[in-house]
Amino acid sequence: MARMRRVGAMGLLLLSGLLLALDPSGIPAARWLREGDALRAEGQVLSAQKAYQRALTLRSADPALWHRIAQLHMALGELEEAEAAWARAATQGDPWAVRGRAELATRRGDWNEARRRWEDWARRHPEDREAYMRWAEAALAIGDEAGARAAWEAGLARRPEDPMFRFRLGLLQGATDPEAARALLNGLPAPLSGWAALLPDPTQPSTLRRWGLALVGGRYWGEARGALARWLEQDPRDPVAMAAMGYVLGRLGQEGEWWLQRALAGAEAPPEAHYFAGLYLLERGRYAEAQERFAAAYQQDPHSLYALERGRAAMLAGDLLTAERWLRQAAADAPGNIEVWNALAALYLGHQIGLGKGIEAALELLRRDPQRVEGYEWLGWARYLQGNFTEAERLLQQAVGMDPERASAHYRLGVVMAAEGRWAEARRLLERTVLLDPTGEFGGRAIRMLHRIP
Numbered sequence: 001m002a003r004m005r006r007v008g009a010m011g012l013l014l015l016s017g018l019l020l021a022l023d024p025s026g027i028p029a030a031r032w033l034r035e036g037d038a039l040r041a042e043g044q045v046l047s048a049q050k051a052y053q054r055a056l057t058l059r060s061a062d063p064a065l066w067h068r069i070a071q072l073h074m075a076l077g078e079l080e081e082a083e084a085a086w087a088r089a090a091t092q093g094d095p096w097a098v099r100g101r102a103e104l105a106t107r108r109g110d111w112n113e114a115r116r117r118w119e120d121w122a123r124r125h126p127e128d129r130e131a132y133m134r135w136a137e138a139a140l141a142i143g144d145e146a147g148a149r150a151a152w153e154a155g156l157a158r159r160p161e162d163p164m165f166r167f168r169l170g171l172l173q174g175a176t177d178p179e180a181a182r183a184l185l186n187g188l189p190a191p192l193s194g195w196a197a198l199l200p201d202p203t204q205p206s207t208l209r210r211w212g213l214a215l216v217g218g219r220y221w222g223e224a225r226g227a228l229a230r231w232l233e234q235d236p237r238d239p240v241a242m243a244a245m246g247y248v249l250g251r252l253g254q255e256g257e258w259w260l261q262r263a264l265a266g267a268e269a270p271p272e273a274h275y276f277a278g279l280y281l282l283e284r285g286r287y288a289e290a291q292e293r294f295a296a297a298y299q300q301d302p303h304s305l306y307a308l309e310r311g312r313a314a315m316l317a318g319d320l321l322t323a324e325r326w327l328r329q330a331a332a333d334a335p336g337n338i339e340v341w342n343a344l345a346a347l348y349l350g351h352q353i354g355l356g357k358g359i360e361a362a363l364e365l366l367r368r369d370p371q372r373v374e375g376y377e378w379l380g381w382a383r384y385l386q387g388n389f390t391e392a393e394r395l396l397q398q399a400v401g402m403d404p405e406r407a408s409a410h411y412r413l414g415v416v417m418a419a420e421g422r423w424a425e426a427r428r429l430l431e432r433t434v435l436l437d438p439t440g441e442f443g444g445r446a447i448r449m450l451h452r453i454p
Contacts, residue, residue: 032051032058033052036048036052036068045431046434049072063093063094064094070089099121106134106138111139111141111252112142115147118138122155136155136168140172149172152165166184166185167195170185171195174195174215178202209235209238209241216244221248228241239270243264246277247276256280260280278294279309291313291314294306294313304330304340308337311329314326327343327344338365342375344361355386366379373409377406377412379395380413384416389420393420408437411442418430431450434446434450
């Protein structure tokens, strides 16, 4: 037995020597590759990136390695670096680089290229469910409803049991063929089937406008664009539909200013037109102009929604006194609106200008909706600001558990861990924040804090 073990050990040594002779960098490169994969699986993308770069110095011609590096650049919002990495992976024979470039076109909002690439990929790889959805959404973004319908129908033919393909095809057909849409939507599970009750009635033309606005509310931007366009063909002077169209185009990464100008040109533009214009301006960081639109809407119709958005716009502009006044107005107008209490908690606790008021707002939010993740996050952050790290950790852990994709909760929990000197846990949470919000506020905060962690 001992002799057999010695022979086996010698065999492994000979095999290792042969592998090293053929590729002396292979074994250490594989070790860095495995470490990078493990770190990436834990959400530690920055550490994974370092591990892959170390492997790259040893194995620069490995297409699988370039594939991973490209994916990490994509996850971190580093699109130019991702494009270069995908190109390198493609030249080295990585077949998935084609899909990576389709994803890159989508991230850039280059919808013509995205539609072309996703359609090509879906037809070559019909087992890829997501490819059909990306193909359809890219087509909708450029107003190609026929292309979107072809995508949904191809996906449905491949996966007839998939409710989402039926649902999205039903939404798309709602404005042109309500009966066909109803047949698709009625058999779906709730709440998807509930959309059948909102379908337009051909005998009542105004219901087409209602359908388009419902799609806007549901954030189905491409389908909303098509429905609003058909309504504007019937009533080209409807200012609400025009403003909604401008807002939808903005959400699709396109220019909607012309529609907003038309909507607001009349002396009697309704409050809803001002509201959609305000949302469009808010998305573009034009906070002062957005505040004017929401204020105009509230002046015509003192609805809490307009006061809430006016307060949010002021908060984003850094005018915290104005934000407080309008958010308090919204709370007085509609004390049952939990979004108002969430905004007040964000104002007081997010900007650390009123700890007691912030705690009151967070508690009110949880009282009205005990399952609202923001309530646990804000209350946990308040406990941290009070120095009660144990309670802060408990509440923030609950928030992360309720919504594992919430970047702000990961960041705040990471801050608590760092305050307790638990550096490894803090680093893991902060790197996860970067992955969840690579180009946003909390991702940037997390990167800055990671530089200060030992």
